Amino acid sequence: MMMADHMKLNGEWPALAWPLALKDALMPQTRESLQKMARLLKLYDWENEKDKDALVGGLLPALADHAAESTRLWDEERWSLIRKLVKNNGLMTEPPESGPVAYYLAERGIAFPGEVKGKKSLVMPTELVERFARLEGLSGTPAQVKRNTEHIKLTQGLLYYYGVLEESELEARLIALTGETPEDGPDLFEVLVDALDFRAMFDFDEDGLYANLDVEEPRELLRIQQARRELPYREFAKAELLKAGEPEYVERTKAHQELAGYLANEYAVDMLEADTIVEICADTFKNGKSMSAAFEILQFEFSIEDGQTVQEVGGLLARLNNGTRQWVLKGHRPDELQMTVGGGVPSNVLAMPQRSHHADVISIQTGRKIGRNDPCPCGSGKKFKKCCGAVGD
Structure with a gap:
């Protein structure tokens, strides 16, 4: 299984002031976390800086603008978080405690988890509040954010039913489903990679194979699918994929x-x-x-x-x-394939290629x-x- 390793907010939360100055938020961070912050926000001049004071000094004048620029890759959930933080002058009490929410923002220097007057909170530095307040479309949801949300959910839906897809196949299917071309917005895969650090229900390997997080052996699954050349992928309507791409979706037959x-x-x-x-x-x-x-x-x-x-x-x-619906059967159910044998689908597609486990009606x-x-x-x-x-x- 390929899975992003997220931290969780357990144990004691650090005490934070509110309002919070960006410098006061950065100084307690480790050098390594500041370097990662620079890398994630594409402040490449500072990602290898070893002097912490110099690193903080380099981040201070540029971080807010680069953090605002990163929102072009965001989906509606992250955009909603920013809207709430800006509306409340940088303070969110009782925030989500899981890693994909708080640490996504903290790793980018956007907002930090801690206790404010004894209450668990998420705090955005004042410089970020001021910069994000000037974002175009903050009062609503920009078209690009809606587009990113759709791409992420469609990807999750496709992988919910197919298990794995190679990058080229995934891109072709997303273009067919949305009618958009890669030139219509930010790079599709840049959006998907950025989503991995948040709540994405997929991962990918160094060769560009995207996989649902519950797939145990993505490369082996791809091999099995490719061995079933006679079996086409089961096609799903866009609405079906968007539904399957929702967090915690389970097809309860x-x-x-x-x-x-x-x-x-x-x-x-x-x-x-x-x-x-x-x-x-x-x-x-x-x-x-x-x-x-x-x-x-x-x-x-x-x-x-x-x-x-x-x-x-x-x-x-x-x-x-x-x-x-099984990944080894490219999204088909064994019973629906059994009904079509003799009517266009060869019977041998139900046999597991060179593997002892069975995926047919058993x-x-x-x-x-x-x-x-x-x-x-x-x-x-x-x-x-x-x-x-x-x-x-």
Whole structure:
């Protein structure tokens, strides 16, 4: 899995003054963080400066303008944050505590997390408040910000259904969906790369392969997709992709809801927990794994033992697998491909190319251990070898 490593605001928050002068915000920062700030804002004359005082002195006169320029890459969520901070003269109490929000702004010197009079807050230096207040379109949402938002959501939607896309394929699909050309605004991939530090649900490697964050082995998935030359990508409407590109979106099929309801009723867990467990099972199918891998997850959570329950769960898992749009099948469901075999889609496209896991319509299988690179069945979202599997190392 490729994932941006975000910090979280845990433990004590530093005390901050408000109003906050930019120099007072920069001086407590480490030299390394100031150098990163210079790099992110393209103040390249200062990114290698080793003298901290000189570094702060170099950033002070230019940071506000460069930070304002960086907004050309932003989406509506980041733009909304700036509007709120400017409206409140640089103070936001009870801000989001996760890394992708506060640290995105702090790393760019735009706003800093801390406590103001005992309350957790996000504080924008006065120089930034004054500069951002002069931004064109701040009273509303500029067309470029709306365009960036659409590109980011469409990218997330495409990767939600396909898992991986090479840069050229992604660009071609975005152009087809929006009718825009690369000359219509800032560089598309510059927008996407900048979004990685915020809340993006994708990542990319050095060769330009974009992947959904839940894809375990992006290059292997691409190889499997390319081996299925006879199988075209399943086409999705723009509205479908925008919906799938929303944060926390989950396609809850009828089979998904049936299995979640069964687990909630039989094992006295709340629906939110049951839904999360079913989502993890669906992700194993998206990654092209056999049903026994998903069964292992349920077995870990609920200790399924009697034969009748095994049969019931097996049937529900089979329906979940068959109704899940799978990355190894380029966004198709196994059951819809099964219905079209003989009508344009060769039967061999359902076979997993040179891999033991099955992505076709299957019955329950047993005896397969969770792999080291599989999602940990505890539901942490980490690979097994990085979570519960590390105990035995």
